[in-house]
Amino acid sequence: MAETAVDLNRDGQASKDLLKEIPDLSLSAGQLILLIQNNVKLFEQFWPQAYVTQDYRQSSPDSLLLQGYADQIMPRYFSFDKSITRLVVEPGPAAAADGGRFPAPEEVKLEGNEQIRVVVNRLLFTRQGWRLVRVTTWYKRYTIIT
Numbered sequence: 001m002a003e004t005a006v007d008l009n010r011d012g013q014a015s016k017d018l019l020k021e022i023p024d025l026s027l028s029a030g031q032l033i034l035l036i037q038n039n040v041k042l043f044e045q046f047w048p049q050a051y052v053t054q055d056y057r058q059s060s061p062d063s064l065l066l067q068g069y070a071d072q073i074m075p076r077y078f079s080f081d082k083s084i085t086r087l088v089v090e091p092g093p094a095a096a097a098d099g100g101r102f103p104a105p106e107e108v109k110l111e112g113n114e115q116i117r118v119v120v121n122r123l124l125f126t127r128q129g130w131r132l133v134r135v136t137t138w139y140k141r142y143t144i145i146t
Contacts (some may be wrong), residue, residue: 003134006126008050018135024048024069032116032139034078034087043078043089043108045118045137046071049101050125066125074102085110100132114141 005014008021019025025048033044048069055065078089087108100123107119116139123130 001136002124003136006124006131006133008124008126010127022048022069032118032137041078041080042075043087043105044073044075045105045120046073047122048072052125072102074104076104078108111138115139116141 002016002018002021005016006021007014008018009023015021031044031046033042033046035042035044049072050069051067053065053067074092076089076092078087080086081088087110089104089108091104100121103120103122105118105120107117109117111117118137118139120135120137121132122135124133124135125131
C-alpha cells in the first residue's frame with residue numbers, strides 16, 4: 001500500500017493499492033528473507049524495480065517510457081531492538097550511491113508471530129517521472145528449515 005495514491009499503470013485511476021498499479025508486483029518473488037546464521041543477520045526484500053528509457057524525439061514527460069520491471073534485492077545487515085519487536089536495518093555503503101533506487105526500510109516491525117510490516121520510501125515511476133512514495137508492505141510468515 002502506498003501512503004498517497006499514484007497512477008503507475010497509466011490507466012488514469014490513481015490508487016494506493018500497488019497490486020493494482022504495478023502489474024508485475026503480483027508476479028514478483030514478493031519475498032522478505034531474514035537470514036540469521038553464525039551471528040550474522042541479513043535482511044533481504046525483493047521488490048520489482050521499474051526500468052525506463054527515453055524517447056529523445058519528445059521533450060514531454062511522455063518521452064520517458066516504462067520498459068518493465070525486474071525484481072531487485074539489496075541485502076543489508078540488521079539487528080533487533082531491545083524489545084525484539086523491531087528490526088534495525090543498516091543503510092549500508094551503497095545507499096548513498098544508488099540514487100535512492102534501493103532504499104533501506106525506515107521501519108520493520110514484527111506484528112505477532114505470523115506477520116512483518118516493512119515501511120520504505122520508494123522511488124516509483126509515474127507519468128510525471130520519478131516520485132518518492134512511502135510504501136508499506138506486509139509479509140506473512142513462511143519458514144523453511146534446512
